[in-house]
Amino acid sequence: MKVIFLGTNGWYDTETGNTTCILIETDDYFVILDAGNGFYKIDQYIRSKKPIYLFLSHFHLDHIIGLHILNKFDFDQGMRIYGQVGTKDILDTIINEPYTVPIAKLPFKVEVHELSEGLHNIPFSVKCKLLIHSSKCMGYRFELDGKIIAYVPDTGICENAIELSENADLLIAECSFKMGQSSVEWPHLNPEDAALIAKSAGAKKLVLLHFDANIYRSLEERIEVQEKMKKVFKNLIVTFDNMDIEI
Numbered sequence: 001m002k003v004i005f006l007g008t009n010g011w012y013d014t015e016t017g018n019t020t021c022i023l024i025e026t027d028d029y030f031v032i033l034d035a036g037n038g039f040y041k042i043d044q045y046i047r048s049k050k051p052i053y054l055f056l057s058h059f060h061l062d063h064i065i066g067l068h069i070l071n072k073f074d075f076d077q078g079m080r081i082y083g084q085v086g087t088k089d090i091l092d093t094i095i096n097e098p099y100t101v102p103i104a105k106l107p108f109k110v111e112v113h114e115l116s117e118g119l120h121n122i123p124f125s126v127k128c129k130l131l132i133h134s135s136k137c138m139g140y141r142f143e144l145d146g147k148i149i150a151y152v153p154d155t156g157i158c159e160n161a162i163e164l165s166e167n168a169d170l171l172i173a174e175c176s177f178k179m180g181q182s183s184v185e186w187p188h189l190n191p192e193d194a195a196l197i198a199k200s201a202g203a204k205k206l207v208l209l210h211f212d213a214n215i216y217r218s219l220e221e222r223i224e225v226q227e228k229m230k231k232v233f234k235n236l237i238v239t240f241d242n243m244d245i246e247i
């Protein structure tokens with residue numbers, strides 16, 4: 001299974017990258033995590049008719065802004081979008097006039113589905129849990145090709161993040177803050193928090209993304225985090241746009 005990091009910035013685009021979007025190609029599906037500005041690149045990788053599933057964590061624009069270019073695509077297999085309860089109303093507003101082409105007028109079929117917290121089979125297994133953030137944010141745990149992938153986007157450190165990551169083969173976690181930084185009013189993870197979640201959960205590999213564009217000004221600052229944090233959690237890597245990994 002291949003995991004491609006199409007957007008690794010948090011908040012806004014800079015020369016370090018686009019905002020958050022991840023594409024996972026499994027034997028049977030394409031699974032996309034969030035639709036920040038990196039979303040426009042998905043058609044460079046979606047080259048077969050496998051079903052496409054997009055999971056949205058929350059509606060801060062750095063996770064959905066890419067949806068305005070949905071009309072660039074023409075996927076024969078359509079696209080199924082999943083998100084927390086309330087997603088249908090919000091997407092009906094955002095993917096609509098006067099902002100962009102309405103869902104019903106897109107060149108391909110797009111379905112929107114809502115997921116409550118808990119375990120679902122859609123047809124692969126996905127567990128959903130709400131995290132701690134300034135806006136309701138959903139984290140996910142997938143079982144794909146016999147492997148567990150946990151996605152812990154915008155959040156402060158919390159039990160649900162650990163539960164989703166339990167024994168995961170891959171934990172994809174946000175990393176808005178630098179080492180030692182934190183904020184009670186604006187909950188996000190720093191590298192130590194992400195490593196603590198990975199360790200507490202027994203996750204095998206931790207990858208970091210969603211580097212706040214205003215805090216991480218260069219890619220070297222990401223590499224510095226990786227070098228320092230390797231001592232704390234050996235299997236930690238930082239991501240860059242268009243990087244891919246096999247798991």
Ligand SMILES: [Zn+2]
Pocket residue numbers: 010011060062063154210
């Ligand atoms: Zn964000």
Ligand SMILES: [Zn+2]
Pocket residue numbers: 058060133135154
């Ligand atoms: Zn957010």
